[in-house]
Amino acid sequence: MKPEYEHLQAAHCENGVTTSLLHHYGVQQLTEPLAFGIGSGLFFIYIPFMKVNDGPAISFRTMPGMIFKRTCKSLNIPILRKKFSSRENARQALDNRLQSGHPAACQVGVFYLPYFPKEYRFHFNAHNLIVVGKEADNYLISDPIMETITTMTSYELERVRFARGPLAPRGQLYFPKEKRVVTNEQMKQAIITGIKRNVRHMLYAPGNIAGISGIRYTAKKIKKWRDTLGLEKSRSYLAQLVRMQEEIGTGGGGFRFIYAAFLQQAYAYHPVDELLDISKQFTQTGDLWRDAAVQASGIYKGRLTAQADYNTMGDYLLDIAELEKKAFRQLAETAKKLH
């Protein structure tokens, strides 16, 4: 069982799995930025009542699983997604799919992922990879984070598929049900849908912890961290913010650069000059997120300790919120012109 499979390395695992898997199933036009944009991947949320590794729960992207789901739905590709309570059935279902010559994607936990360096192995359960074949007891894995195809024994794969804790994958297996050719007209419509949904999420998400207002909320929180948490804890919190923003998977700048790339590629389908201009604005906010990360690193390295330094950090986020609000407003206006 060793089907021809073209491995694709991507910045983010779910984008990568979506793009690579759909390529295999016939959607040649798809790229990582297009999948991210059509799946309305850009987001911001700070969940104050939740902790991740003892730090703040912050995300720069939409919920796990949504990019694949939305992209397939927009492009009218039927998918199958299944969870298992029995390990045996989970293995059997995967083997059957491989035996029929088709790859399938799995959601896995990274804590026991053997080819990841120890430094990256946290109990994070929403990693995605594609199983492309099986040789004796070894599964061939196309993991978008890796440069080439790797392998896992059946024991290792089972362990990561049945990792437990938050977002436990429960053996989750998913794949497009059939090969589909997607027309450029479908791509055009999917891009519009993706943009409009992303505008909605960033500008009009309810409450004050998500979207643009979430960035502002975080800015205000950061300014208070030094007093409420103390120096040591606020250092850890800021380090966590930077990790969520820059760690493997984001493409840099909290996914803003990927989104800017998406708008550039969208221009090929919708030649409206505003898209290029708004793309530049997202490049700019991505750069600002990175400047903010440098400021944060000054604090968590222990070089900056004054309240003024935390204020500067907060102000970066307020500036970003303002710029992204402007960019998304303009994007909303532009989306009305697309058809």
Next chain:
Amino acid sequence: MKKEDIPQDPGALHNVTKEVSYAIDENGNYITELSTGWEVKIKALDVAWGDIEKKVADAKQKVLNNEASPLLYFMELKLMDIPILSAYTRFWKWQVKRHLKPGVFEKLSAKKLQKYATAFDITVEELKNVNLNETGV
């Protein structure tokens, strides 16, 4: 970010893989290039691991002082918390909390100890003796 600004600092990943970064080329078009890492986020990861090491050391001291059972040490060592440990062992959270007490832990059945040992990927023998496992993983 401009192409020439893509950081190439030696990160934890650099022996394993390089990561895809998005940046603009001289004409303002987006391209992707591989990056070995960025000093700013490498340091952020160091901070996270520093916190973990401190928690592990604290837990170990508590176990040695007989203020907590060895479960606490291994829970911290394996980056778990009570909800995660409860999910792996299928014990209730309140049960895990109880088992963190040295007195309760000592009376645990072999079967229950085995569940914890499996969750931590160690042997029951190792689980019972924190000192045996100086270096951890």
